[in-house]
Amino acid sequence: MTSRSLPALCLLLLTASVPAWACTCSQAPPGKCPGLQPDDTIFLGTVTDVEGVPSPAAASPSAAGTTPITRYRFQVDQRFAGANGPTMDVFSGGDDGDCGYHFQKGEQYLVFTQREGDNRLFATTCNGTRPAADALAIVPQLRAMSRGERIASVFGLLRRTDPPFLSPPDDPDDPLGNITLHLRSQDDRFETATDTHGVYSFYDVHGGTYKFSAQLPARMELSEKTLPGALPPFQIPDDACYEYDVDALPTGHLRGSVVGPKGKPLPLASVELYRLGSYADGRPGLWGYQGSKGYFDFDHVGPGAYVIVFNRPDRLDPNAPFARTFYPGVDSLDMAKPIVLKDGQRLMKLRLKLSHPYPTRQIRVRVKWVGGRPAGSLTMLAAADHGDNPAAQKIAPGLYEFTVLKSARYTISAYEDLDPQRAPTRRGQAICEMPARIEAPSVEISGADAAVKEVLLTFTCPSCGAGAP
Numbered sequence: 001m002t003s004r005s006l007p008a009l010c011l012l013l014l015t016a017s018v019p020a021w022a023c024t025c026s027q028a029p030p031g032k033c034p035g036l037q038p039d040d041t042i043f044l045g046t047v048t049d050v051e052g053v054p055s056p057a058a059a060s061p062s063a064a065g066t067t068p069i070t071r072y073r074f075q076v077d078q079r080f081a082g083a084n085g086p087t088m089d090v091f092s093g094g095d096d097g098d099c100g101y102h103f104q105k106g107e108q109y110l111v112f113t114q115r116e117g118d119n120r121l122f123a124t125t126c127n128g129t130r131p132a133a134d135a136l137a138i139v140p141q142l143r144a145m146s147r148g149e150r151i152a153s154v155f156g157l158l159r160r161t162d163p164p165f166l167s168p169p170d171d172p173d174d175p176l177g178n179i180t181l182h183l184r185s186q187d188d189r190f191e192t193a194t195d196t197h198g199v200y201s202f203y204d205v206h207g208g209t210y211k212f213s214a215q216l217p218a219r220m221e222l223s224e225k226t227l228p229g230a231l232p233p234f235q236i237p238d239d240a241c242y243e244y245d246v247d248a249l250p251t252g253h254l255r256g257s258v259v260g261p262k263g264k265p266l267p268l269a270s271v272e273l274y275r276l277g278s279y280a281d282g283r284p285g286l287w288g289y290q291g292s293k294g295y296f297d298f299d300h301v302g303p304g305a306y307v308i309v310f311n312r313p314d315r316l317d318p319n320a321p322f323a324r325t326f327y328p329g330v331d332s333l334d335m336a337k338p339i340v341l342k343d344g345q346r347l348m349k350l351r352l353k354l355s356h357p358y359p360t361r362q363i364r365v366r367v368k369w370v371g372g373r374p375a376g377s378l379t380m381l382a383a384a385d386h387g388d389n390p391a392a393q394k395i396a397p398g399l400y401e402f403t404v405l406k407s408a409r410y411t412i413s414a415y416e417d418l419d420p421q422r423a424p425t426r427r428g429q430a431i432c433e434m435p436a437r438i439e440a441p442s443v444e445i446s447g448a449d450a451a452v453k454e455v456l457l458t459f460t461c462p463s464c465g466a467g468a469p
Contacts, residue, residue, distance in 0.1 A: 023099035025126035030234070033241035036145055041082030041113045041121055044132060044139065045074030047103045053091065069093040072103045072123075074111065080142040082113075091122050099124040110135035137199045138243055153205035154183065154236065156245040158198045158214065163225055163249065163300050165286045166275060175199075176248055180215040207238040212246060219344030220248045221300075228299035249300035252341050256327075256350025257295045258310055258320075261357070265294035268319045268391070271352065272312050273298050276305035276338050281312065303343040307336050310352055316387030318405045321358040329353035359406040363445065364454040367398045367414060371461035374434070376418040385409045404447040413442035414457050435462055 036042070053069045074088045082088075090113055092100040101123045103109060112128040113121035123129045132139075137156045144151045158181070161173040175198025183190040185208035194200045211233045214222055222231040225247055236242050258269040272285030279285070288296040308327040311320065326336035329352060341347060365380060380392040382402045390402040390410075404410055418434050440457040 023125055025099065030236045030240050030242040032237055032239045033151070036081045039115065041088075041115075042080040042111065042142065043074070043076050043082065043088060044078040044080075044108065044110050044135070045076045045088060046108045047072050047105045048075050048087075049073040050103070050105050067093040067098070067100055070100075070102075074109075077108065078139075078143075080146045089121070091116075091120050092124070094122070099126050101125050101129050108132040110139065136197050137201075137245070140199075140201075141241065141243075150203065151241050152201035152203050153240050154210075154242045154244055155199070155201040156243050158194050158200060158246050158248065160220070161225060161247045161249060162302050163286050163298075165278075165284065166273065166301065168275065168302075168304065169278075173247075176216075182213045183210045184213070185210045205236065205240070207236055207240070209233050209235045212244075214246075214248070216248050219251050221251055222246055223249050223300055225249065225300075228297060250302035251344045252301040252303065253346040253348070254298040254301055254306070254308075254339065254341065254350060255295055255346075255348040256308070256352060258290050258352045258354065260322075261353075261355050263353070266290060266320055266354070267292060267294075269296070269310060270320075271296050271308050271310050273301070274307045274309070276307055279307050279309065279333055281314075285309070285312070301341055303341055303345075305338040305340050307333070307338060308350070308352060309333075309336075310354065316358065316405060316408070318358075318360055318384075318388065318390040318403045318408075321360050321403070321405065322354040323356070323358075325352065325354050327352045329355065360403050361406060361447065361450060363402050363404055363412075363452065364395065365392075365400045365402065365412055365414075366454060366456050367400070367440070367459070368456060369459045369461055373459070374416070374418050374438075374461055376416040376438075378414060378416045380414045381412070383411045383413070404445075406447045408447045409444065410447065411442050411444050412455055412457065413440065414459075415439040416459065418462075438462065 049072070051071045053071045069091055070093050072090050072092065074090060076086055076088050090111055092102070108131070110128070110130055110132055111123055113123055114127055116122050141151045141155060158176045158179055159173040160176055161167070175194070175196075177194050177196040177198055179194045181192050181194065181200050183202055183205060187208065188206055190202050190205055192200050192202055212222060212231055216222070223229065224231065231246065234244065254273070257265045258271060259265050269290040271288045271290070273288065274285040286298060288298055290296040310325045311317065311322060312324060314324040323331070325331065326333055327339065327350065328337050330336055339347065339350065367378070380400050382390050382392070382404065384390070384405070385408055387405050387408050390404055392400045392402060395401050402410075402412070415437055417437050420434050438459055438461070440459045443455045443457065445452050445455060
C-alpha cells in the first residue's frame with residue numbers, strides 16, 4: 001500500500017509512488033487542502049519527444065557526478081493548472097538526478113512540476129508525477145478542483161496485490177470494483193464503494209483518527225505491501241484532501257526458524273522467499289529476518305509453491321557463519337523442498353537447518369578511558385579484510401564481544417560521539433569547547449590467533465571533559 005496526500009504543488013506533500021532507489025523523498029502527515037496555486041503547472045500528457053540537454057554548469061568542477069538533464073516534450077491531453085498550450089516541455093535530472101523521473105516516449109502521465117531557478121519546469125519522483133494508470137483516483141479530484149467544485153476528503157485506489165517479489169508471473173495488480181468501504185473514527189462513520197476501476201472517494205470527512213475497512217472477498221485483508229499485520233489507522237485534519245491507496249493482500253502466513261547443527265535458532269539470520277521457478281542467485285526475494293525471538297515471518301503470502309533460502313549472496317558472515325542454504329537444509333536449489341501454501345493457510349513450524357559452519361571464535365574488547373569518560377555515545381567496530389564485519393555484543397559496561405572468522409584479519413576500533421550539552425561548566429558557562437568525537441587507537445588481530453582472547457582500546461579524555469558526569 002502507498003499512502004499519500006496530494007503533492008505540495010497542488011494539495012499536500014506526497015510520498016512518491018515510483019521507486020526512487022538512491023532518492024529519498026520527504027514525507028509529511030496529511031494537512032489541510034490549500035487547493036491549486038497560481039504558480040502550479042499540473043497536466044495529463046503524452047510524451048512525444050525525448051532529448052538530452054547540455055547543462056550550462058556541466059563544465060564546473062562542482063558539477064561532477066551531476067545527472068545529465070533530459071527534456072521531455074508532452075502533448076497536453078488535459079490541463080489542471082498552468083499556462084494554456086498544446087505542448088509542454090518538462091525537464092528531469094541535474095541536481096535532482098537521484099530523484100529524476102524517467103518518462104517513456106509514447107506513454108501518458110500525470111505530471112506535477114516544480115519551477116527551478118532558470119525558470120524551467122522539472123519533474124521528480126517525489127512530487128506526485130506518475131503513469132496515468134496510477135492516477136485514476138486523483139484525476140477526478142484535480143478536475144473538480146480546477147472547476148471550483150467539491151473535492152473528496154479521502155480518496156484513492158483499492159487493488160488486489162501481493163507482497164514485493166511474490167507476484168505470480170504476468171499477474172499485475174488488479175483493481176477491486178464494487179467493494180464496500182468504511183471509515184470509522186470514535187465519533188463518525190462513513191461508507192462508500194469502489195467503482196469498476198477500484199477508485200473510491202469519501203466526502204465531508206471530519207478531522208480525526210480513522211480505521212479503514214472493506215468487505216473483501218474471503219481470505220484477503222487490507223494491509224501494507226511491505227509491512228506485516230493489518231492496515232494501521234491514520235489521522236487527518238478538517239478540510240483535508242488525502243490520497244490513500246490501499247491494497248488487498250492474501251492472508252497466508254509462513255513462520256519458521258533458521259537453526260544451527262545442534263537445532264538451536266541462530267540469534268541473527270536473514271532469509272528470502274521466492275515463488276517456485278523465480279529464484280536466481282543475483283535476484284533479491286522477499287526478505288525476512290530472524291532475531292532474538294528465534295524465528296522469521298512472511299505475512300500476506302498468496303497460494304502457491306515457494307522456496308526459502310538463507311544467505312542468498314553466499315557471504316562470509318561471522319554473525320551467521322554458514323554458506324547459502326535452501327529449505328529444509330540443502331546446498332543447491334535442485335535439492336530444495338518446495339513449500340506449498342494453500343489460500344489463507346498458515347504454516348508456522350518451518351525449520352531450515354544449517355550445517356558445516358565456517359570456523360569462528362569469540363574475542364572480547366575492553367574499553368578504558370584515561371582521565372574519566374565524558375558523556376557521549378560509544379560505537380564499537382571490527383573491520384574485516386575479507387567477508388562481512390561482525391556485530392558487537394555488549395557484555396557489560398566497557399566490555400564487548402565479537403564473533404570473528406578464523407580465516408580473516410580484523411581492525412578493531414571505537415569512537416565516542418560526545419554530547420556538547422553535557423560539557424563541564426562553571427557558573428553556567430562551558431569551561432572549553434568539546435570536540436564532536438574522540439577515537440581510540442585501533443588494534444589489529446588475526447582471527448586465527450587463538451592466543452589473543454581480549455584486546456584493550458584506550459581513550460584519552462579531552463582535558464575539558466575530564467570528570468564529566
